Amino acid sequence: MEKIILFYDFSPVKDPEATMLWQKALCEKLGLKGRIIISRHGINATLGGELTALKSYVKELKTFGSFKKTQIKWSDGGSLNFPKLSVKVRDELVTFGAADELEVDELGVVGGGKHLKPEEVHKLVEERGDDVTFFDGRNAYEAAVGRFKGAIVPDVRTAKDFIAEIEKPKYDKIKDKPIVTYCTGGIRCEVLSALMKRRGFKEVYQIDGGIVKYGEKYADEGLWEGSLYVFDGRMVTKFSDKAKDIGECIHCQAQTSNYKNCANKACNDLVLICENCPQETYCLTCAKVYAEK
Secondary structure, three states: EEEEEEEEEEEEOOOOHHHHHHHHHHHHHHHHHEEEEOOOOOOEEEEEEEEEHHHHOOOHOOOHHHHHOOOEEEEEHHHOOOOEEEEEEOOOOOOOOOOOOOEEEOEEEEEOOOOOOHHHHHHHHHHHHHHHHEEEOOHHHHHEEEEEOOOOOOOOHHHHHHHHHHOOOOHHOOOOOOOEEOOOOHHHHHHHHHHHHHOOOOEEEEEOOOHHHHHHHHOOOOEEEEEEEEEOOEEEEEOOOOOOEEEEEEOOOOOOEEEEEEOOEEEEEEEEEEOOOOOOOOOOOHHHHHHHH
16 A cells, blocks of 8 residues: 655754755665655655555654654555655755745754644634634645635645735734745745734734645645645545535636646646647636737
């Protein structure tokens, strides 16, 4: 049996290069595939492989002092969802362009938003009602197929766009309101919530474990709607057979969660295409360019 594990841990790493070499050797020995990023701020990883190998990996991971309390999320899938193993050292676990602004200690990100369990998110909404604002900490193409109902979806294409985005005056009106940030597994919100608080957002929360943990608790019976975009061969996953398709086909505007890459290999942007329309197609920008030729 094969599975996928997802995890991150913001904890100081004194020697990222040595940690990277250890992680690479460990994964190669166990036959695991996936992606691992190491920085001085901690570790971020998604790995697929045999269940017994993944259990051995987790056991070994937690022998490392900085990662002994790392929380592991398990998901369906396996090594076939990843083309290879990639283990790299980078300045940031998530590239917000804020490596020097981010501060991490043994407890995690310093000055980040308060963690809320899924049931605590519901309690906050029950108590504060429409004052609660959900703020998507992901890219626009992720939000296109799934998001929390009524959420603000920032105008960003990459994590690097967030700092300039949250500094815009259009967000001044919500700086005094309770804001619940969310992302796939929680890692981006660890950073985003801290960046928001340092820019005047007064009451900032983050969903503990991200959308993944929320979906495990409430599936499609809560405040989430649509599919969850994931960064592996699956592209998207759903929490139950009650999940709605909320994305729109580029051709006919039918509701879909089916992503394909633009047929222009130089572009390769993601395009939403329903299963009834041609699967090999161009994004709107490339389609316009080719039509004018």
